[in-house]
Amino acid sequence: xxxxxxxxxxxxxxxxxxxxxxxxxxxxxxxxxxxxxxxxxxxxxxxxxxxxxxxxxxxxxxxxxxxxxxxxxxxxxxxxxxxxxxxxxxxxxxxxxxxxxxxxxxxxxxxxxxxxxxxxxxxxxxxxxxxxxxxxxxxxxxxxxxxxxxxxxxxxxxxxxxxxxxxxxxxxxxxxxxxxxxxxxxxxxxxxxxxx
Ligand code: GRF
Numbered sequence: 001x002x003x004x005x006x007x008x009x010x011x012x013x014x015x016x017x018x019x020x021x022x023x024x025x026x027x028x029x030x031x032x033x034x035x036x037x038x039x040x041x042x043x044x045x046x047x048x049x050x051x052x053x054x055x056x057x058x059x060x061x062x063x064x065x066x067x068x069x070x071x072x073x074x075x076x077x078x079x080x081x082x083x084x085x086x087x088x089x090x091x092x093x094x095x096x097x098x099x100x101x102x103x104x105x106x107x108x109x110x111x112x113x114x115x116x117x118x119x120x121x122x123x124x125x126x127x128x129x130x131x132x133x134x135x136x137x138x139x140x141x142x143x144x145x146x147x148x149x150x151x152x153x154x155x156x157x158x159x160x161x162x163x164x165x166x167x168x169x170x171x172x173x174x175x176x177x178x179x180x181x182x183x184x185x186x187x188x189x190x191x192x193x194x195x196x
Pocket of ligand 1: 009010011012013014015016088089090109110111172175
């Protein structure tokens with residue numbers, strides 16, 4: 001039985017696309033649904049164009065009530081009987097109430113070499129720190145933001161001419177290789193960290 005994967009996106013969804021395009025043939029998983037808090041997310045349009053089921057749960061009507069937002073997500077997810085959730089540029093913080101039941105089955109990609117630069121603006125922070133290398137990490141999600149056991153990292157050298165945008169573009173290209181490589185192994189039961 002193929003593992004059923006839900007992918008959460010808020011924006012363009014290029015990582016989601018890389019994951020979906022890898023989940024073919026003998027891959028141990030298949031995309032079951034793409035979830036977004038944003039109806040206009042480019043990732044949602046692309047998923048629909050591929051006839052992948054989508055669920056949009058706008059966070060705004062819930063205001064500060066994260067528990068109610070997350071309960072709506074859980075209700076929307078129930079029919080899909082997911083085995084794995086991949087966060088792929090999902091820009092809402094999920095609370096322990098949502099994360100804990102999924103712990104060990106939910107992955108995230110973050111554009112830094114964790115534990116460095118949790119949170120936002122990772123590329124600018126790496127440049128400000130004068131780092132000579134930078135990269136991205138895939139990790140298991142725990143209730144602590146951008147924390148949790150690392151399943152894989154990809155590293156790139158920082159060029160003296162780099163700007164946050166140029167660095168982001170090179171890291172993103174690595175994300176598209178790292179995340180599918182990690183998911184393929186994870187879905188087969190292998191959680192040994194990989195380094196690219
Ligand atoms: C990626 O850089 C990812 O690491 C971060 O958000 C960005 C999402 O890009 N969490 P995309 O929507 O996958 O193109």
